Amino acid sequence: MTSSDDGIVSLTIPTLYMLDICVANATKFSKKAMESNVRKAALVESLRELDRDHNSISYFLALLEKTYDPRASLSAEELEAQILHDVATLRQFFVHAKVVDSDAMLIGIFRAIKRQPCDPEQGNHLNFLRQVNSLGLANPVARTKRLEMANRILADADLFSIPRNHPTVLITLGSLYGNVHARKVLKFKADINAFSAENAFADISVILRFLSAKFRTEGSSALYGRSYERMQFLTDDIGLTGLLKCFMGYKERIVRQDGINQTIEGSYEIDLATIVTEIDRKTDNTLPADKDNVPSLSEYDRLYDMIFERTSWIFVDLN
Numbered sequence: 240m241t242s243s244d245d246g247i248v249s250l251t252i253p254t255l256y257m258l259d260i261c262v263a264n265a266t267k268f269s270k271k272a273m274e275s276n277v278r279k280a281a282l283v284e285s286l287r288e289l290d291r292d293h294n295s296i297s298y299f300l301a302l303l304e305k306t307y308d309p310r311a312s313l314s315a316e317e318l319e320a321q322i323l324h325d326v327a328t329l330r331q332f333f334v335h336a337k338v339v340d341s342d343a344m345l346i347g348i349f350r351a352i353k354r355q356p357c358d359p360e361q362g363n364h365l366n367f368l369r370q371v372n373s374l375g376l377a378n379p380v381a382r383t384k385r386l387e388m389a390n391r392i393l394a395d396a397d398l399f400s401i402p403r404n405h406p407t408v409l410i411t412l413g414s415l416y417g418n419v420h421a422r423k424v425l426k427f428k429a430d431i432n433a434f435s436a437e438n439a440f441a442d443i444s445v446i447l448r449f450l451s452a453k454f455r456t457e458g459s460s461a462l463y464g465r466s467y468e469r470m471q472f473l474t475d476d477i478g479l480t481g482l483l484k485c486f487m488g489y490k491e492r493i494v495r496q497d498g499i500n501q502t503i504e505g506s507y508e509i510d511l512a513t514i515v516t517e518i519d520r521k522t523d524n525t526l527p528a529d530k531d532n533v534p535s536l537s538e539y540d541r542l543y544d545m546i547f548e549r550t551s552w553i554f555v556d557l558n
């Protein structure tokens with residue numbers, strides 16, 4: 240099991256651990272299953288290590304995964320029963336740590352969101368992911384062709400009205416530039432019919448929901464008297480954990496006010512260099528003879544300019 244931080248560290252810090260479905264299901268493993276599977280046994284042992292009085296446990300992200308799972312074939316009533324069973328199992332497993340989600344809260348959230356897309360712009364993102372998958376991203380793109388392909392990806396983002404710096408677009412660029420975690424999450428396929436844009440976007444959405452909660456909550460825990468000082472996402476998915484490390488912060492701003500109602504827009508701070516892992520950051524020293532005052536740009540710089548639509552710097556000699 241991996242957490243959103245570097246390993247399970249600082250166990251004395253009061254922490255709210257948010258579980259994904261796979262980790263939540265680990266609390267159901269039988270003794271026989273653990274005896275026959277070292278990996279399962281290690282996962283359960285790591286969870287028991289977190290079972291401390293000052294820690295808290297949340298099923299909320301697992302609930303979102305279960306609700307928005309495009310493969311789910313259960314009826315709403317069956318899903319509700321499964322959710323309640325899962326949370327009851329968590330309460331039995333964790334003797335000291337507190338499970339913060341009440342049955343009423345979880346079922347209320349489930350009923351409120353079960354017929355809604357996981358994001359208001361989901362349709363655009365799914366169409367974008369299907370389109371870029373059709374460009375052949377399942378296979379590595381030659382280094383000399385990557386910037387050209389990046390330009391096509393950004394053009395598709397424009398086509399579907401997705402900001403070029405949106406995490407969906409940047410993670411796609413990460414996959415293009417060899418980020419193994421991005422490739423694991425997106426799972427592009429050579430057979431376009433085998434690609435699941437829904438699964439890819441569901442994973443991206445879980446990351447974004449956790450991060451928005453984490454960055455909003457951690458700074459105000461003391462102010463609101465919360466029992467925890469930090470939040471961590473516990474998952475058995477190496478791809479998700481690797482991508483989480485690329486996100487540095489989250490900010491919100493009010494974009495519209497209508498009486499007491501506010502429309503809030505969130506933005507994520509991302510370390511682009513950690514996403515596009517295989518990009519060339521060296522400058523090209525071969526400049527046109529008549530462009531002496533224009534600095535050479537690395538491929539990273541050119542990609543950055545394309546994403547943020549920044550014109551290249553021009554140095555003017557004033558002497």
